[in-house]
Amino acid sequence: MKKDFSRRQFLQRSAGFAGAAAISPIFLKDPNPIPPRTMYVPPSDRVRFAMIGVGMQGSGLLAGAVTLPGVDCVGAADLWDGRHTLAKEITGNPNLFTTRKYKELLDRKDIDCIVAAVPDHWHKRVVVDATAAGKDIYCEKPMSHTAAEGVAMVEAQKKTGRIVQIGSQRVSSAVCAKAKEMIAAGAIGKVTLIEGTLGRNDPTGAWEYPPPPGLSLQNFDWDTWQSGATNRPWDADMSPKWFARWRCWKEYGTGVAGDLLVHLVSGMNFMMGWNEPPKKVMALGGIIRFPDGRNMPDVHAALYEYASAAGAPVYLRLNLGCENPEIYRFQGSKGILEVTEFGLAHYPQTGEDSAPSYYTSGYPQAMREAYFKEWHKEHDPEITKEPSTEILTLKTWDFDDMRPHLWTFFSSVKSRKPLTEDAVFGHNAALACHMANESYFRGGVPVTWDAATSTIKS
Numbered sequence: 001m002k003k004d005f006s007r008r009q010f011l012q013r014s015a016g017f018a019g020a021a022a023i024s025p026i027f028l029k030d031p032n033p034i035p036p037r038t039m040y041v042p043p044s045d046r047v048r049f050a051m052i053g054v055g056m057q058g059s060g061l062l063a064g065a066v067t068l069p070g071v072d073c074v075g076a077a078d079l080w081d082g083r084h085t086l087a088k089e090i091t092g093n094p095n096l097f098t099t100r101k102y103k104e105l106l107d108r109k110d111i112d113c114i115v116a117a118v119p120d121h122w123h124k125r126v127v128v129d130a131t132a133a134g135k136d137i138y139c140e141k142p143m144s145h146t147a148a149e150g151v152a153m154v155e156a157q158k159k160t161g162r163i164v165q166i167g168s169q170r171v172s173s174a175v176c177a178k179a180k181e182m183i184a185a186g187a188i189g190k191v192t193l194i195e196g197t198l199g200r201n202d203p204t205g206a207w208e209y210p211p212p213p214g215l216s217l218q219n220f221d222w223d224t225w226q227s228g229a230t231n232r233p234w235d236a237d238m239s240p241k242w243f244a245r246w247r248c249w250k251e252y253g254t255g256v257a258g259d260l261l262v263h264l265v266s267g268m269n270f271m272m273g274w275n276e277p278p279k280k281v282m283a284l285g286g287i288i289r290f291p292d293g294r295n296m297p298d299v300h301a302a303l304y305e306y307a308s309a310a311g312a313p314v315y316l317r318l319n320l321g322c323e324n325p326e327i328y329r330f331q332g333s334k335g336i337l338e339v340t341e342f343g344l345a346h347y348p349q350t351g352e353d354s355a356p357s358y359y360t361s362g363y364p365q366a367m368r369e370a371y372f373k374e375w376h377k378e379h380d381p382e383i384t385k386e387p388s389t390e391i392l393t394l395k396t397w398d399f400d401d402m403r404p405h406l407w408t409f410f411s412s413v414k415s416r417k418p419l420t421e422d423a424v425f426g427h428n429a430a431l432a433c434h435m436a437n438e439s440y441f442r443g444g445v446p447v448t449w450d451a452a453t454s455t456i457k458s
């Protein structure tokens with residue numbers, strides 16, 4: 001049979017992915033650059049904060065925060081004394097006030113706000129106590145350890161009127177802001193499916209962290225650390241593991257859902273302009289790669305229905321048993337928007353036939369030729385008026401960088417202007433994780449969020 005290629009089809013077929021032509025990446029400038037640390041900020045305008053939790057994440061947040069202009073760390077609380085030393089090292093202040101009791105920080109009138117990076121089972125207490133004490137708070141993700149705790153945290157924000165920001169830093173990234181703008185402007189047309197994926201494949205990536213040598217009841221307050229979750233006597237073998245690897249157990253953590261899926265959900269909600277819990281979730285997974293005594297899955301795939309998605313499925317997959325980069329793929333009638341840690345790519349599609357329908361290979365010759373002739377007459381675009389098939393690629397800073405998100409928080413503490421990732425946003429994102437966990441533990445049955453009773457139902 002005679003091959004019939006229009007000029008447009010030829011151009012598209014020869015140009016690579018989805019028939020589109022790639023252009024070199026453009027570097028996306030940050031729309032809200034952070035001023036340099038050296039910028040003069042008068043004492044009356046400076047923000048004074050204290051840390052609660054100076055562990056793996058808290059140490060990074062502290063190191064990032066002290067590079068921001070007009071922001072001063074004046075104290076730090078942690079239950080392990082080794083982290084008092086660490087806070088002094090990071091701030092370069094050997095006299096930094098440190099304590100095991102975070103309430104001593106909340107009682108101080110000279111502290112404006114708190115940055116908290118404690119394990120998940122402590123989030124609610126820290127947020128409720130800080131807001132009740134009149135402090136604004138940046139609290140790490142996932143906002144809550146349980147759905148009920150999230151409800152109480154939203155209530156605390158509402159009752160006290162304090163600024164609460166949850167720590168999914170993608171929400172303050174330039175790349176996600178650009179993706180949000182493009183989706184809203186119709187770059188991918190009608191959204192038909194959203195997928196997100198992330199994978200790791202090493203013991204550290206799967207939270208088998210090395211417990212600090214010498215951790216003991218002399219330098220660590222074990223009972224306070226585990227309070228609200230368990231009531232275990234100190235166990236010289238297990239307690240240091242629970243302390244360092246708490247993500248592995250549901251008593252303290254929220255598994256791969258609260259650790260990583262929450263980033264995918266928060267970023268997606270931000271880029272799509274959504275702020276709601278999922279309507280329905282079905283999740284499967286298992287402890288497949290790291291059967292080390294943990295009770296949370298190391299592989300977790302969740303399929304979501306969102307009211308605002310108007311039927312488009314959302315499929316998010318986390319895998320601690322195979323390395324793969326964090327990628328979102330927003331698929332729509334006008335193409336694909338792929339968002340990765342350091343940039344985005346837009347693969348446009350016209351959504352229209354670019355050639356006569358191949359169905360007509362089942363027509364007799366004369367009929368087929370007549371159809372071809374007519375088709376070309378009606379569809380071939382005028383030269384120079386062909387639809388754009390260029391792939392747009394933008395490069396930018398890491399969407400995992402915490403400094404922009406910290407800057408959003410401290411700016412809001414000063415201006416009192418509301419911010420995006422507040423307790424309501426954080427709660428909706430955390431609910432998606434709690435629902436994925438609930439469905440997994442119920443064997444993959446669909447679960448829904450019942451707002452009237454604030455419970456997850458199946």
Ligand SMILES: NC(=O)c1ccc[n+]([C@@H]2O[C@H](COP(=O)([O-])OP(=O)(O)OC[C@H]3O[C@@H](n4cnc5c(N)ncnc54)[C@H](O)[C@@H]3O)[C@@H](O)[C@H]2O)c1
Pocket residue numbers: 052053054055056057058077078079080083100102117118119120122140141142167168169224225243244258259
């Ligand atoms: N946004 C991100 O990309 C990101 C990355 C890693 C961790 N996190 C989040 O940060 C939080 C902390 O994680 P981590 O890996 O740093 O944990 P970690 O165990 O390394 O550190 C937590 C620290 O909090 C301290 N702590 C616990 N309860 C306390 C209390 N009541 N008062 C004072 N200190 C207390 C512990 O002693 C510990 O030093 C978690 O919620 C985690 O999900 C976020």
